[in-house]
Amino acid sequence: MSVAAVELRALRKVYRHRHGWGRGSAETVALESVDLDVPPGELFGLLGPNGAGKTTVVKICTTLLLPTAGTARVLGEDVSQAGRQLRQRIGFVFGGERGLYWRLSGYDNLRYFGDLYRLPPDRARRRIDELVQLVGLEGRIHDRVERYSRGMKQRLHLARGLLHDPELLFLDEPTIGLDPVGARDLRQLVRGLADRGTTVFLTTHAMLEAEAICDRIAVVHRGRIIAAGAPDVVRRQGADLGVVEFEAVGIDDRLVQRLRQLPGVEAVQVVAGELTHRVTVQCPDPASLVLQLGPCLDGALAVGLRVREPTLEDAYIRLVAEPAP
Amino acid sequence: MSVWRVIRRTWLIQLRLRVAFPISYFQVLLQPLVFGGIGLLLYSAGGRSAHLAFAVIGGGLVGLWSVTLFNAGFDIQAERWAGTLEQLMGCPTPLAAVIVGKIASSLCLGLASLAANLAVGWVFFPHLFHRIDAIPFAISGALTLLAFFAISLVIAPLFAWTRTAGALANGMETPAYLLGGFMFPVAILAGWVQPLAGLFAPSWTVRALYAAAGESASRPDYPLWWGLGLAGTAVYLALSAGLFHLLETRARRSGRIGFA
Amino acid sequence: MTGLRLFAHGCLYQYRALFNWATPLGYASSKLLVPVFQVVFFVQLGVFATGGGDPTYFAIGNAMQVTALNGIFGVVMTVGNERQFGTLPLLLASPASRLATFLGRSAFHVVDGIISVVIAFAVAQLLFGLRLAHADLPLLAASVVAVALSTCGIGLLLGSCSLVSRDILLVANLVYFLFLVVAGVNFPVTRLPGALQVVSRGLPMSRGIAAARLAVAGAPASRALPLLGQELLVGAAYAAAGYLLFRVLEGWARRGGLQEAF
Numbered sequence: 001m002s003v004a005a006v007e008l009r010a011l012r013k014v015y016r017h018r019h020g021w022g023r024g025s026a027e028t029v030a031l032e033s034v035d036l037d038v039p040p041g042e043l044f045g046l047l048g049p050n051g052a053g054k055t056t057v058v059k060i061c062t063t064l065l066l067p068t069a070g071t072a073r074v075l076g077e078d079v080s081q082a083g084r085q086l087r088q089r090i091g092f093v094f095g096g097e098r099g100l101y102w103r104l105s106g107y108d109n110l111r112y113f114g115d116l117y118r119l120p121p122d123r124a125r126r127r128i129d130e131l132v133q134l135v136g137l138e139g140r141i142h143d144r145v146e147r148y149s150r151g152m153k154q155r156l157h158l159a160r161g162l163l164h165d166p167e168l169l170f171l172d173e174p175t176i177g178l179d180p181v182g183a184r185d186l187r188q189l190v191r192g193l194a195d196r197g198t199t200v201f202l203t204t205h206a207m208l209e210a211e212a213i214c215d216r217i218a219v220v221h222r223g224r225i226i227a228a229g230a231p232d233v234v235r236r237q238g239a240d241l242g243v244v245e246f247e248a249v250g251i252d253d254r255l256v257q258r259l260r261q262l263p264g265v266e267a268v269q270v271v272a273g274e275l276t277h278r279v280t281v282q283c284p285d286p287a288s289l290v291l292q293l294g295p296c297l298d299g300a301l302a303v304g305l306r307v308r309e310p311t312l313e314d315a316y317i318r319l320v321a322e323p324a325p
Numbered sequence: 326m327s328v329w330r331v332i333r334r335t336w337l338i339q340l341r342l343r344v345a346f347p348i349s350y351f352q353v354l355l356q357p358l359v360f361g362g363i364g365l366l367l368y369s370a371g372g373r374s375a376h377l378a379f380a381v382i383g384g385g386l387v388g389l390w391s392v393t394l395f396n397a398g399f400d401i402q403a404e405r406w407a408g409t410l411e412q413l414m415g416c417p418t419p420l421a422a423v424i425v426g427k428i429a430s431s432l433c434l435g436l437a438s439l440a441a442n443l444a445v446g447w448v449f450f451p452h453l454f455h456r457i458d459a460i461p462f463a464i465s466g467a468l469t470l471l472a473f474f475a476i477s478l479v480i481a482p483l484f485a486w487t488r489t490a491g492a493l494a495n496g497m498e499t500p501a502y503l504l505g506g507f508m509f510p511v512a513i514l515a516g517w518v519q520p521l522a523g524l525f526a527p528s529w530t531v532r533a534l535y536a537a538a539g540e541s542a543s544r545p546d547y548p549l550w551w552g553l554g555l556a557g558t559a560v561y562l563a564l565s566a567g568l569f570h571l572l573e574t575r576a577r578r579s580g581r582i583g584f585a
Numbered sequence: 586m587t588g589l590r591l592f593a594h595g596c597l598y599q600y601r602a603l604f605n606w607a608t609p610l611g612y613a614s615s616k617l618l619v620p621v622f623q624v625v626f627f628v629q630l631g632v633f634a635t636g637g638g639d640p641t642y643f644a645i646g647n648a649m650q651v652t653a654l655n656g657i658f659g660v661v662m663t664v665g666n667e668r669q670f671g672t673l674p675l676l677l678a679s680p681a682s683r684l685a686t687f688l689g690r691s692a693f694h695v696v697d698g699i700i701s702v703v704i705a706f707a708v709a710q711l712l713f714g715l716r717l718a719h720a721d722l723p724l725l726a727a728s729v730v731a732v733a734l735s736t737c738g739i740g741l742l743l744g745s746c747s748l749v750s751r752d753i754l755l756v757a758n759l760v761y762f763l764f765l766v767v768a769g770v771n772f773p774v775t776r777l778p779g780a781l782q783v784v785s786r787g788l789p790m791s792r793g794i795a796a797a798r799l800a801v802a803g804a805p806a807s808r809a810l811p812l813l814g815q816e817l818l819v820g821a822a823y824a825a826a827g828y829l830l831f832r833v834l835e836g837w838a839r840r841g842g843l844q845e846a847f
Binding site: 355356359362363364366367368370376379380496497498499500502503508509510513514 | 617618619622623625626627629630631632633634635638758759762763765766771772776777
């Protein structure tokens, strides 16, 4: 059996912040204890709300951060000890626009990173040509990066991460800040990479993104993995529940609190729309919930009420739902 | 080999970017000329016009030092602001290679500064150049550059360390003019300052430089001065290696690579 | 490399080491190291180069010139920061008196500049035997205040310019160095080539330094006071020009012509 691409055991990370001289320090636990295995060749998605610890996991795996306790092995190497050899075998792309030399052209950026990743010049040239085509930056590659759109920068980032043909590619929130079309294009690119054999470790807080392309996912919440498996499997963790969904006008915190306290309710999500709020309630017996809704809503207007099967997003919301106080 | 490629490419890119930036010209041309000019007016005022070399070469040294100090201080910081520091830390090439390339580019600008001052000096005071003992002058100049290079390699990680270190290093600009004997001999400084100057490697190589330009009260002892300058340079390089290592470990522990 | 623009400005922000007040050590470094070493360096240079010239001449000149750190860089930065942090529109939209706000920008730097000069004079006394026994101290104090005010005047003009052009910091550096050469800091203005003498007369500082020298020498106030009057007038002229420019720019900004700047 081949060695795991990523293998995390009881991984813990505590950040210490100094307040300044003589004012003591505080600690933030970013990872409580994380166990995770990603086999080679997989497109793996690490899901979690903002601040759950996703980026910390990626930074530890990419040798940018040392764990406080536990072990992280990437491509068989312990990241705490591993250095340059491991860095040569992995690639990483962090979301957002930063991390490129804006005053240089896209091409010069790639050439420079090619040097940093020790590519012989002729191989770098060929590789850059390939990647520019792959990420669709032909025609603009000699423009300065400062003139690129967000999506173009993100695609350039991806090309940069792939320059040295890494066995394992880490993508931290790669679609953050992209418009829907740009995000879809990028997802297709990533899926394509995985289909051609690159192991991809992706983080996202967007459930749909993970559902669309990942072979397997894990949900991290408050520094722990709370669910893992194929998207289907994770979704089925909520299969015993049903979902009641409706649009509401005039809903407030007090009302949401009351909904949460109804018998059997596992999770309530409220997403503000332009005029109405979309309310999603998960519970084992949707039919009886619907009957209780009327008195509970107390004058707020509910429209478009429907009962449906849970999606992966529902499972995710339930998993990371705040426990009732 | 690949490390050389990184150094060379970084050097080229940086040079291109710095040349395209007005501040470069200010530091490279104006500041040294101002100091050189003040030196000229002062040296020609008293009975010391024989020592004009201190103004002509000194202005250039001031420029060389300022360009090197300020650029080195912000070499790592600039990567942090651009968000590229993490990419550099996470790639298989040591960060120091990138910084070496950047420092090499600022040294080139610094050299341009020195050259500009010397050229002006050449036009107005050609006799100063007839006294120059070319070979020791060239060697001393090269060793001075090397010492500045090593100091830059200390300053770069130090600046990235804390803002306080940065502020302190900022305050090093003028003290270096004094301790390095850029515009007058270190020997005229108070006795207790002498050991401090001795620890500042450029003070030895600059002393040799001026001796080769005919500005030495005593018989020049080049081997000793070069040796001491080189020894200091070696110490700085070792210190720098330690600082880069500490910087990386600390960054990996605290997770604050990317933030100012 | 992307950060190069940022770098250069960051560089200038730190340039002359003024603005790292985030930590006490940083402040001490800017407050002490820079003025002290400037005085020490130029005194040593001056005394050696002139073959034993009077150290107090160089000490007084440089101690006074130190105010330019605050007057120019401090004030330019204060306005520049406002632009950088996007607080300028708030300021413009507020009903506060423009003139008060504008001068308020520089008040702190006048005081801080005076502190720098006092430190520099203390160093001159300790290290170079500057004697103030015969000095007309009130007159010396008046000279210091006058120079602190007049350099802030030019700082305000540069500050207003910095609302339109970021590269104004280059000009600020230029002016700072120009003072070293033309303001009678290290040698009398009369030793300069004619053109530079004209520049010197058009800038603040030289008269204030001359007045300070007279005060230290114990010369009658009647000789120094006219100089101080002129010094203040020059400073006020720059401040007025700065204020006018500020109002003009404000008008443009209101009409949407200066989106870029604010």
